[in-house]
Amino acid sequence: MNPSAASQAWHPVAPSAEVRAGANIVAGFAQGQELALWRAADGSPQAWENRCPHRSVRFTLGQVTGGDRLACAYHGWQYEAGSGACVRIPAHPAMPAPRNVCAKVFATADAAGMLWVRLEADGPPAPEELADAVPAGWHLARTLTLRVAASEVRGALAQHGFASAATPDAWQGTLGESPVAALLLDAQPQLSFLHLWTDAAPGSDAMARLHLAARQLRSAIEAASSH
Amino acid sequence: MPFVTDDPNMLDDWLVVGPAGGPPRTTRLLGETLHLHTDADGTPHALLGNDALTVQSRYGFLWVCPSGRPARPLFAFPEHEEPGRRLVDCGGLGVAVSGLRVIENFLDMAHFPFVHPDYLGKVPHTEVARYNVEVDAATDEIWATDCRFWQPRASAAHDTGSEVFYKYRVMQPFSAMLYKSSSRPDALDAIGLFLQPVDDEHVIAHTLLACFDDVSTDAELIAFQHTIFGQDKPILENHAFKRMPLEGRAETPTRGDTTSVTYRRWLRERGMRFGTARAAA
Numbered sequence: 415m416n417p418s419a420a421s422q423a424w425h426p427v428a429p430s431a432e433v434r435a436g437a438n439i440v441a442g443f444a445q446g447q448e449l450a451l452w453r454a455a456d457g458s459p460q461a462w463e464n465r466c467p468h469r470s471v472r473f474t475l476g477q478v479t480g481g482d483r484l485a486c487a488y489h490g491w492q493y494e495a496g497s498g499a500c501v502r503i504p505a506h507p508a509m510p511a512p513r514n515v516c517a518k519v520f521a522t523a524d525a526a527g528m529l530w531v532r533l534e535a536d537g538p539p540a541p542e543e544l545a546d547a548v549p550a551g552w553h554l555a556r557t558l559t560l561r562v563a564a565s566e567v568r569g570a571l572a573q574h575g576f577a578s579a580a581t582p583d584a585w586q587g588t589l590g591e592s593p594v595a596a597l598l599l600d601a602q603p604q605l606s607f608l609h610l611w612t613d614a615a616p617g618s619d620a621m622a623r624l625h626l627a628a629r630q631l632r633s634a635i636e637a638a639s640s641h
Numbered sequence: 642m643p644f645v646t647d648d649p650n651m652l653d654d655w656l657v658v659g660p661a662g663g664p665p666r667t668t669r670l671l672g673e674t675l676h677l678h679t680d681a682d683g684t685p686h687a688l689l690g691n692d693a694l695t696v697q698s699r700y701g702f703l704w705v706c707p708s709g710r711p712a713r714p715l716f717a718f719p720e721h722e723e724p725g726r727r728l729v730d731c732g733g734l735g736v737a738v739s740g741l742r743v744i745e746n747f748l749d750m751a752h753f754p755f756v757h758p759d760y761l762g763k764v765p766h767t768e769v770a771r772y773n774v775e776v777d778a779a780t781d782e783i784w785a786t787d788c789r790f791w792q793p794r795a796s797a798a799h800d801t802g803s804e805v806f807y808k809y810r811v812m813q814p815f816s817a818m819l820y821k822s823s824s825r826p827d828a829l830d831a832i833g834l835f836l837q838p839v840d841d842e843h844v845i846a847h848t849l850l851a852c853f854d855d856v857s858t859d860a861e862l863i864a865f866q867h868t869i870f871g872q873d874k875p876i877l878e879n880h881a882f883k884r885m886p887l888e889g890r891a892e893t894p895t896r897g898d899t900t901s902v903t904y905r906r907w908l909r910e911r912g913m914r915f916g917t918a919r920a921a922a
Contacts, residue, residue: 468894469892487756488752488876490755490764505751505767505768512893515893
């Protein structure tokens with residue numbers, strides 16, 4: 415991929431249900447970029463650089479306040495959903511917030527039960543293929559954390575009989591006899607996440623076998639990488 | 642020079658390495674391990690390998706000049722000898738961040754209601770009123786004066802809210818004092834923050850009280866400081882970059898950040914490199 419294509423890629427940063435409307439802030443990663451993931455009260459997803467423009471303290475220490483604002487933990491500066499613009503500086507309650515203070519925001523999309531982020535605010539809408547990354551009605555089994563580069567995970571998935579589907583890092587295969595959709599996230603140079611979705615029912619024996627197979631897959635990938 | 646930096650702002654200054662006296666011990670300074678011991682007559686020694694470093698005992702602490710060529714004497718601390726003050730060493734606490742960020746946090750009032758709620762501040766009392774900042778031409782120290790802030794519980798001796806008066810003083814890039822309203826109407830408590838630079842992104846923060854308090858035990862005074870510091874530490878260790886940017890627009894100050902703006906300019910003018918982040922290209 416050329417650089418502009420890379421920045422246009424959509425990254426599956428977290429299961430959509432983990433980020434609740436007007437509630438929590440989740441730490442995310444994509445290609446080394448640290449993210450603060452949260453939702454406004456209306457459910458609209460937000461993915462911001464995880465850094466307050468005032469003193470660079472991580473936004474993930476802050477809180478969602480008033481439904482559609484994120485407040486930094488250090489000095490309580492408030493930033494509004496959507497634009498990321500600073501709208502309140504508590505140290506100077508009567509002063510309008512300066513226009514040039516703005517969180518860095520990235521594009522987001524909810525699709526196939528996942529929250530996707532593009533590391534650029536501007537660009538075309540998310541492709542419809544994202545919705546096909548996971549068949550309808552499937553369940554999230556778990557997210558595997560792998561301390562290896564995403565490229566090594568891709569190679570291992572291919573070796574284990576997985577095939578890449580419509581979107582580049584959505585893979586289909588079998589783990590513990592259950593069909594699996596594996597969404598790969600290139601988090602950091604040596605950190606990858608694999609979101610595993612399946613049609614096996616939660617609590618079933620098939621799900622238990624899938625979990626065992628997932629742990630074995632991780633061990634195999636990390637062991638291969640350390641040699 | 643074996644140390645992790647060649648910044649004369651560190652090598653040619655007096656750097657705290659822990660409390661005076663006590664049994665022989667090792668400690669860390671600028672990426673190296675020092676051996677410290679004190680003779681029976683109180684003479685301190687600091688060794689790096691077989692080399693004796695320039696060291697002095699002052700204000701209850703040991704101070705090392707890594708180059709052996711101190712650019713100036715150690716700062717004055719007249720309150721240390723003042724009758725009636727209690728001197729309480731609150732110990733050294735490690736913080737995984739540039740010391741410059743720790744000093745800036747120490748000089749900052751705007752975070753009180755958010756980081757120290759119900760102690761040093763409380764929403765909605767968030768406003769930082771105008772105050773004065775200047776650099777003393779004779780000593781090259783930064784002074785912030787006429788600072789005031791509404792505090793629910795300003796010290797171990799306070800149990801009700803009050804408007805508290807502050808003065809801040811920066812003596813060295815890694816040491817600062819604050820003076821604040823005490824239990825006596827005519828005097829200010831003094832709190833010294835002396836940072837031992839372990840490396841660019843780690844310090845040991847030594848806090849010394851020189852205060853008026855006829856009520857609290859030492860343990861209560863230390864516990865209060867540890868509570869406050871324990872609230873600052875997770876914030877300090879979660880700067881997205883641990884070193885402080887002195888150039889560029891990576892971080893945006895506001896009106897009440899005058900002390901911080903002055904501190905960063907003062908560091909820039911002396912060519913500070915240790916603990917700083919290079920501006921993004």
